[in-house]
Amino acid sequence: MIKVLFVGDVFGQPGRRMLGATLPDLRRDVDFAVVNMENAAGGFGMHREAAEGALRAGADCMTLGNHAWHHRDVFKLMQDPENYPIVRPLNYADPQTPGVGWRTFEVQTRGGRSERLTVVNLLGRVFMDQVSNPFTAIDTLLERDDLGHVFVDFHAEASSEKAGLAWHLDGRVAAVVGTHTHVPTADSRILPQGTAFQTDAGFTGPHDSIIGSAPEGPVARFVTERPHRYAVAEGRAELNAVYVQIEAGRAVSIERYRAIEEGHEEDGL
Numbered sequence: 001m002i003k004v005l006f007v008g009d010v011f012g013q014p015g016r017r018m019l020g021a022t023l024p025d026l027r028r029d030v031d032f033a034v035v036n037m038e039n040a041a042g043g044f045g046m047h048r049e050a051a052e053g054a055l056r057a058g059a060d061c062m063t064l065g066n067h068a069w070h071h072r073d074v075f076k077l078m079q080d081p082e083n084y085p086i087v088r089p090l091n092y093a094d095p096q097t098p099g100v101g102w103r104t105f106e107v108q109t110r111g112g113r114s115e116r117l118t119v120v121n122l123l124g125r126v127f128m129d130q131v132s133n134p135f136t137a138i139d140t141l142l143e144r145d146d147l148g149h150v151f152v153d154f155h156a157e158a159s160s161e162k163a164g165l166a167w168h169l170d171g172r173v174a175a176v177v178g179t180h181t182h183v184p185t186a187d188s189r190i191l192p193q194g195t196a197f198q199t200d201a202g203f204t205g206p207h208d209s210i211i212g213s214a215p216e217g218p219v220a221r222f223v224t225e226r227p228h229r230y231a232v233a234e235g236r237a238e239l240n241a242v243y244v245q246i247e248a249g250r251a252v253s254i255e256r257y258r259a260i261e262e263g264h265e266e267d268g269l
Contacts, residue, residue: 124156
């Protein structure tokens with residue numbers, strides 16, 4: 001049996017701070033930690049500082065999303081997979097896309113066993129930029145017989161698309177956990193054939209915000225119907241995560257986790 005911790009989208013400096021303060025303790029109780037770093041650098045993408053901070057905190061694998069290419073750093077980091085275990089979305093049509101969309105790890109569990117775990121990152125297409133079909137992309141990958149347990153981070157906007165993928169993969173992967181919308185959903189469950197599913201893990205970032213941004217910008221845009229600058233919110237942060245226990249390629253349990261800072265005064269950049 002292997003216990004996996006999945007931490008939802010890290011957003012800006014408050015999210016990085018919260019991850020650094022919280023993940024080391026959480027990591028002691030699991031065998032493997034996956035962290036989505038999609039918004040770690042100022043709310044858009046991941047840079048070297050963010051990646052190295054996550055690794056120091058205890059991340060074993062870092063996934064991305066639709067802002068994967070926002071910082072130049074990520075291209076260099078992807079060329080060093082031994083030191084930077086990054087998984088970017090699988091379903092890009094161009095075979096020359098930098099990095100990899102899945103990665104297999106040999107995990108030494110706390111019980112002394114060696115377990116094979118494959119982490120996959122997929123992008124949704126509903127209300128998002130068009131990429132290749134995530135359903136057929138994962139179908140092709142699952143034709144392999146050397147993946148071990150398969151954990152899918154599905155970075156998508158529509159809850160129906162996330163649920164559709166989970167049911168499509170039920171019994172073929174251990175878990176499908178959604179990211180991107182930054183709001184944790186209360187639908188953690190194990191589907192009939194043994195796949196753990198949660199529509200969205202939630203995010204790790206500023207608690208007093210609109211999905212990470214200081215409220216003034218988004219509110220002004222809704223009121224005036226004109227573009228407004230968004231800034232990473234300041235103050236206390238929260239961390240949202242999901243625990244999944246896996247045995248023989250199927251989920252045994254799935255559990256939500258949330259932590260909120262007592263109070264913090266610091267610029268959120």
